[in-house]
Every structure is written in C-alpha cells, then in structure tokens.
Amino acid sequence: MSSIRSTKSTIRDIASHAGVGAGTVSRVLNNHPHVSDSTRAKVLKAIEELNYRPSFSARQMRTGKSQVIGFITDEIASTQFAVNIIKGAQAVAWDYGKLVLVVNSDGNRAIEYEAIEMMLERGVDGIIYASMFHRQAQLPDSIHEVPAVLIDCFLPDRSLPSVVPDEFGAAHEATEILIRKGHRRIGLINLGGEAKPAIEGRLAGYTAAMQAHGLYDPDLIVHGGDEGAGRHGYASAMKLMKLTERPTAIFCAQDRIAAQAYRALHELGIAIPNEVAVMGFDNHIDVATTLSPLLSTMALPHLEMGQWAVEYLLSGAGEPLEPVQVKLPCPYIERQSI
Amino acid sequence: MSSIRSTKSTIRDIASHAGVGAGTVSRVLNNHPHVSDSTRAKVLKAIEELNYRPSFSARQMRTGKSQVIGFITDEIASTQFAVNIIKGAQAVAWDYGKLVLVVNSDGNRAIEYEAIEMMLERGVDGIIYASMFHRQAQLPDSIHEVPAVLIDCFLPDRSLPSVVPDEFGAAHEATEILIRKGHRRIGLINLGGEAKPAIEGRLAGYTAAMQAHGLYDPDLIVHGGDEGAGRHGYASAMKLMKLTERPTAIFCAQDRIAAQAYRALHELGIAIPNEVAVMGFDNHIDVATTLSPLLSTMALPHLEMGQWAVEYLLSGAGEPLEPVQVKLPCPYIERQSI
DNA sequence: TTGTATGCGTTATCAT
DNA sequence: ATGATAACGCATACAA
Numbered sequence: 158m159s160s161i162r163s164t165k166s167t168i169r170d171i172a173s174h175a176g177v178g179a180g181t182v183s184r185v186l187n188n189h190p191h192v193s194d195s196t197r198a199k200v201l202k203a204i205e206e207l208n209y210r211p212s213f214s215a216r217q218m219r220t221g222k223s224q225v226i227g228f229i230t231d232e233i234a235s236t237q238f239a240v241n242i243i244k245g246a247q248a249v250a251w252d253y254g255k256l257v258l259v260v261n262s263d264g265n266r267a268i269e270y271e272a273i274e275m276m277l278e279r280g281v282d283g284i285i286y287a288s289m290f291h292r293q294a295q296l297p298d299s300i301h302e303v304p305a306v307l308i309d310c311f312l313p314d315r316s317l318p319s320v321v322p323d324e325f326g327a328a329h330e331a332t333e334i335l336i337r338k339g340h341r342r343i344g345l346i347n348l349g350g351e352a353k354p355a356i357e358g359r360l361a362g363y364t365a366a367m368q369a370h371g372l373y374d375p376d377l378i379v380h381g382g383d384e385g386a387g388r389h390g391y392a393s394a395m396k397l398m399k400l401t402e403r404p405t406a407i408f409c410a411q412d413r414i415a416a417q418a419y420r421a422l423h424e425l426g427i428a429i430p431n432e433v434a435v436m437g438f439d440n441h442i443d444v445a446t447t448l449s450p451l452l453s454t455m456a457l458p459h460l461e462m463g464q465w466a467v468e469y470l471l472s473g474a475g476e477p478l479e480p481v482q483v484k485l486p487c488p489y490i491e492r493q494s495i
Numbered sequence: 496m497s498s499i500r501s502t503k504s505t506i507r508d509i510a511s512h513a514g515v516g517a518g519t520v521s522r523v524l525n526n527h528p529h530v531s532d533s534t535r536a537k538v539l540k541a542i543e544e545l546n547y548r549p550s551f552s553a554r555q556m557r558t559g560k561s562q563v564i565g566f567i568t569d570e571i572a573s574t575q576f577a578v579n580i581i582k583g584a585q586a587v588a589w590d591y592g593k594l595v596l597v598v599n600s601d602g603n604r605a606i607e608y609e610a611i612e613m614m615l616e617r618g619v620d621g622i623i624y625a626s627m628f629h630r631q632a633q634l635p636d637s638i639h640e641v642p643a644v645l646i647d648c649f650l651p652d653r654s655l656p657s658v659v660p661d662e663f664g665a666a667h668e669a670t671e672i673l674i675r676k677g678h679r680r681i682g683l684i685n686l687g688g689e690a691k692p693a694i695e696g697r698l699a700g701y702t703a704a705m706q707a708h709g710l711y712d713p714d715l716i717v718h719g720g721d722e723g724a725g726r727h728g729y730a731s732a733m734k735l736m737k738l739t740e741r742p743t744a745i746f747c748a749q750d751r752i753a754a755q756a757y758r759a760l761h762e763l764g765i766a767i768p769n770e771v772a773v774m775g776f777d778n779h780i781d782v783a784t785t786l787s788p789l790l791s792t793m794a795l796p797h798l799e800m801g802q803w804a805v806e807y808l809l810s811g812a813g814e815p816l817e818p819v820q821v822k823l824p825c826p827y828i829e830r831q832s833i
Numbered sequence: 834t835t836g837t838a839t840g841c842g843t844t845a846t847c848a849t
Numbered sequence: 850a851t852g853a854t855a856a857c858g859c860a861t862a863c864a865a
Binding site: 256257 | 548550551553556561563578585594597598599606613615617682719739754758781782787819
C-alpha cells in the first residue's frame with residue numbers, strides 16, 4: 158500500500174516534520190508530564206505519518222538499559238517438558254516490556270561462560286540461569302556484574318537468589334495423601350542419577366510422613382539405578398510386589414518410573430488403582446496422560462519457577478538482589494491412579 | 496580475587512592505557528590487517544588488564560548490525576517435543592556468533608505482531624517465525640523489513656522462504672517400508688484438527704504408495720476426529736480390527752494415535768508386532784520410547800528445520816533472501832513395533 | 834512548555 | 850601503521 162518508507166526516520170526527522178525540537182519528540186515518546194496536548198498531538202501525528210520506530214540501541218547507549226534479559230539453560234531438550242520454565246520466564250518478561258535472549262548450553266560449561274560474556278556485552282538487564290533438574294550449579298564470577306537469579310539449582314556459596322521445587326514438602330504431601338486414602342504399606346521407588354537434592358528431598362519427605370504415622374519400613378524403599386529415564390522402575394516394582402507383606406500403594410519419584418511400574422503391575426495382573434495405587438512425580442504430561450489409567454502425580458512448578466525468577470529479577474528496581482532461597486510448592490494433580 | 500574493576504572501561508581507557516589511539520584499539524578488536532604486531536600486543540595486554548568488554552549497543556549504532564536474531568513461535572508448549580526447532584536454530588546462530596531473542600505468542604496474533612515490532616526496534620539481523628505444526632501463517636507487512644524465514648508454515652503469497660517437513664514423502668516411505676516387510680493390508684489412522692498440510696500430505700503419501708502396489712482400499716483409511724492428542728486412536732484401531740479382512744499393519748499419522756492404538760490392540764489380545772505391526776509418525780520421544788514394544792516411527796526433522804532456517808537466513812550476506820520453499824525429509828526411526 | 838547542545842562507545846574517514 | 854575526528858540516534862541538562 159504505502160510507498161517507499163524504508164523505516165529510516167529518526168527522532169529529528171519527525172521533529173522537523175512536526176515543527177518542534179528533537180527534545181520535545183523524545184519527551185512525548187517517554188510520556189513526560191510537561192508537554193502541551195497540542196504539540197503532543199502534532200508529534201504523534203508525525204510519528205504516524207513517517208512510520209517512525211525508535212532505535213533501542215541508541216536508547217540503550219543513553220540509558221544503559223537494554224530492556225532485554227538473558228536466559229541460560231543447560232539441557233532444554235533432555236527433559237523437554239521443562240520448557241515451561243522458559244515459557245513462564247518469557248511471559249513475565251513480556252509483561253514488563255522486555256525480551257528474552259535464550260541460549261542452550263547442552264551442559265557445556267564453556268558455552269555457559271561464553272554465553273554470560275556475550276550477554277554482558279549486549280548489556281542485558283539481568284540473567285537467569287536455569288537447570289533442568291534440581292542440582293548445584295557452577296558459574297563464573299562475572300555473573301555478579303548483573304542482577305541474576307537461579308532456577309532449579311543453587312550456587313555453592315548461595316550468593317545468588319534461587320528458586321527450586323519444594324522436594325521435601327511434595328514427597329511428604331504425596332505420602333500423606335496416600336496414607337489418608339487408607340494405605341499403610343506404601344512403597345517408594347526413588348530416582349537414580351545425579352539429581353541429589355531431588356533424590357534426598359523426596360526420600361526425606363516420604364520417610365518423615367511414614368515415620369510420623371508409624372508406618373516406616375526400609376524394605377518398602379527401592380533406590381534408583383543409573384540407567385536413566387526411569388528404566389529401573391520395572392524391576393523395582395517387581396521387587397516391591399514380591400515382598401511378603403506387599404504394598405498397596407507405590408510412590409514413584411518420577412513419572413517415567415511410574416510408567417515402567419505400570420508395565421510391571423500389568424504383567425502381574427495387578428489392577429491400578431484397585432489393588433495397587435500409583436503416585437507419580439513430575440507431571441510429565443506426555444507420560445502421565447498417555448498411561449492408562451491416567452497417572453495421579455505431583456507437578457513440578459516449572460512455569461511458576463520461570464515466572465518467579467523474572468518477577469524477582471525485575472522487582473529489584475536496580476537494587477542488588479537479596480540472595481533468598483525460595484522453595485515453590487508442587488501441586489497434587491489428581492487423575493485416576495489412586 | 497581482583498579489586499573493584501566494575502567493568503566500566505571503554506575503548507579509550509584501554510587506548511590511553513596502552514599508549515595508542517582509540518582507532519588503533521578498534522582495529523585490533525576487529526582484526527584489521529594493517530596493525531603492527533608490537534602495538535597489537537600492547538593493546539591486547541591493556542584489554543586484559545583493564546578487563547575490557549566491548550559495548551555491542553555502541554557497535555550496533557555504528558554498524559547497524561545487532562548480532563541478534565529474533566525467533567517467534569506460536570505454541571512452544573502444546574507440542575513440547577518441538578522445542579528442538581528452537582534448539583537447532585539457537586545452536587546454528589551460536590556458531591555464527593549471534594544470540595537469539597525468543598518470544599512465544601501462545602497463538603495470539605496481536606502478540607506476534609507486537610513481537611515483530613519490538614524486534615525491529617531492537618534492530619535484529621533477521622527474524623524466524625516457527626509454527627509448531629505445519630500450516631499457513633499470517634504475518635504483518637513489517638516482516639519484510641528484515642530478512643525472515645518461516646518454519647513449518649508458509650505465507651499465502653509465498654513471499655518468504657520456508658522450510659517444512661516432507662509430509663508426502665514421509666508417509667509414502669512409511670507405507671513402502673510396511674509393504675516391503677510383506678504387509679498387504681495396511682490401515683491408516685489419520686490425524687484430525689487443523690493441521691491441513693500434514694493431514695493431506697500424509698494421506699496422499701499413503702494413498703500413492705498403496706495404489707502403486709495395487710493395495711489401495713478406502714476401508715483401510717480412518718479419518719481423525721477433533722478430540723486432539725490422538726484420542727481417537729483407540730476407537731479407530733478398534734474399527735480397523737473389526738474389518739472382515741483386517742489389516743496386519745497400522746500406520747498411525749501421529750505417535751499419540753499409536754499410543755491409543757496400542758491400548759486397543761492390547762485389549763484385543765493382539766500382539767505387536769507379530770500379529771499387527773504399528774508405524775508411528777512424529778518420533779514424539781516421550782511417547783515412542785515409553786510404549787512397549789518401543790514404537791517405530793517417522794521422525795519430524797525439528798532440529799534440522801531450525802538449523803536450516805538460521806543457516807539460510809545468515810547465508811544471505813545481506814542480500815534479499817530468495818523465497819524458496821524447502822521440504823526436509825523425515826527419517827525412519829526403527830525400533831520394535833514393525 | 835519547549836528548543837539546543839552534549840555525550841553515551843564505537844567504527845570509519847581522513848590525515849599523517 | 851597509526852592518531853584525531855565525525856557521526857550513528859537518543860535522552861537529558863540547561864537555557865529560554
């Protein structure tokens with residue numbers, strides 16, 4: 158439709174077009190209080206006519222703020238359901254009028270360090286570092302040159318604010334839910350691998366609940382192997398079912414473990430949830446809603462952690478961020494397996 | 496360890512520190528040919544000592560290039576396995592020394608338009624728009640102000656280059672594979688919903704292969720419903736199995752459909768793959784590798800599309816991009832269900 | 834209320 | 850080979 162407006166107009170072009178000074182244009186652009194309605198209208202009209210678009214790089218040079226935040230993650234792909242962290246972070250940033258620079262490191266520390274360097278060069282207003290599973294992180298000193306928040310991980314010296322799932326509370330609640338349903342013999346198939354805080358937190362939460370009700374029995378606990386993807390779930394469930402006093406409920410510390418447990422129970426001809434109830438953990442949507450019966454599980458608050466991180470990052474109005482360590486609750490998702 | 500270097504040094508600071516002119520520093524920074532080794536060394540040393548870090552916003556003001564590319568996607572979450580598109584795009588951008596600005600629109604067109612506007616304000620070097628399923632897209636005119644590439648979708652007027660999966664070829668090959676295994680009666684459970692190109696392409700590929708071998712029979716085709724998530728797979732498989740001349744293989748146009756078909760076959764006591772082979776589509780990793788037996792399927796080239804898009808975007812050395820329409824092959828992933 | 838001038842950190846042009 | 854200087858587009862301090 159329109160002609161050749163190659164989007165090249167500057168603040169001065171619209172100034173002369175509107176017959177005002179450059180400063181005035183800047184003022185209306187930034188909604189300054191002291192500018193008459195008539196001139197504001199003229200300027201707005203000129204902006205419209207010349208198809209003006211402000212240059213954020215120029216603006217950044219003056220103000221020092223880029224309106225961009227950096228987001229670094231270690232393994233965006235391995236636990237794909239965790240993209241909700243990014244989604245939550247980006248959505249909140251958007252509400253603040255900011256855009257998000259995303260880099261996936263694939264767990265390569267050199268890339269993470271360089272990513273931080275590149276973001277600093279771009280003058281990001283803040284950086285968020287997200288791990289895809291709860292663990293301790295290691296970051297370069299330069300991270301402290303800008304406001305930063307950690308998701309699903311923490312620094313050895315706790316010098317940065319972080320938000321993680323409340324593993325203990327979630328496991329405790331999951332166990333309580335099962336107990337409330339009348340179960341006395343509740344097995345736990347824990348996860349393996351390097352997610353220490355998750356492994357220990359979930360075990361502790363389960364243990365505390367069981368002990369509080371005088372139900373604790375170490376035979377009911379199966380520790381995870383390192384095969385990954387919950388592949389030990391099958392053998393673990395089999396083992397649990399061979400107990401003389403076999404459990405009437407199994408708490409799987411991961412939905413993928415639950416999927417394998419389902420398979421074992423199925424082969425044994427044991428009905429879920431009538432003979433044995435199964436509780437998952439993660440709310441790994443592709444797994445939980447593909448299983449039959451649908452899996453009841455504790456949801457990891459991915460979206461919420463992403464939101465919290467950006468919210469906290471941006472709330473700090475430039476002040477140095479208090480290095481709080483926040484634990485977010487994991488809601489129980491009731492479906493059909495309990 | 497070091498003192499109070501608050502990372503504030505500019506090109507001039509290091510110039511005076513090294514006892515040279517500002518221009519010289521810029522030259523070594525950009526690897527210009529005509530600079531003596533001795534001065535280069537001095538400058539490098541000063542850079543090191545003052546912990547200098549270039550300002551990309553200042554650089555962008557001069558050069559006009561931001562070294563950033565924008566990535567807009569409609570539904571990052573609904574088909575979460577498609578994050579590989581982002582992963583592939585970001586990885587290639589990284590290799591080019593560029594960072595990626597990501598915004599998820601949740602399918603909201605207003606957000607998409609505004610995102611493009613914001614990216615233009617930030618002077619991105621290019622924009623990639625990715626749909627999470629193969630369809631026609633609608634974008635504002637302003638998208639043409641910068642190099643742009645489409646993923647998994649296309650514009651009505653084909654004015655932008657795009658990369659999509661070769662739906663026809665993939666379905667054709669999937670069917671051929673089944674035929675080669677000796678199957679004559681091959682059922683197709685197609686998908687429902689609004690992914691027109693995928694629905695039609697897969698149907699056409701299947702049909703072409705069946706006809707080429709004189710195996711075509713419309714009774715073998717079940718069209719998908721709109722329940723989503725492949726939930727019609729169960730009923731469709733049941734229907735197929737009730738045929739007088741029932742199929743010995745089922746081609747499911749989506750892994751989630753296959754998951755439901757598994758359930759149906761299971762209930763019917765039909766063994767996979769011995770009595771009925773099952774071919775999936777998507778290589779939806781959480782589904783395909785959770786099922787038992789593991790699902791053989793056609794993989795959507797998500798990662799490759801992301802890579803291709805950025806590669807093509809950046810290859811154009813500033814020249815306007817030729818609006819080619821590329822179809823990428825979908826590799827067959829052999830597992831246990833065939 | 835509004836116009837003018839200055840400087841943010843670079844790169845590029847022009848001397849030398 | 851290298852140093853001085855202008856200009857990129859904007860926000861702000863200062864003047865009017």
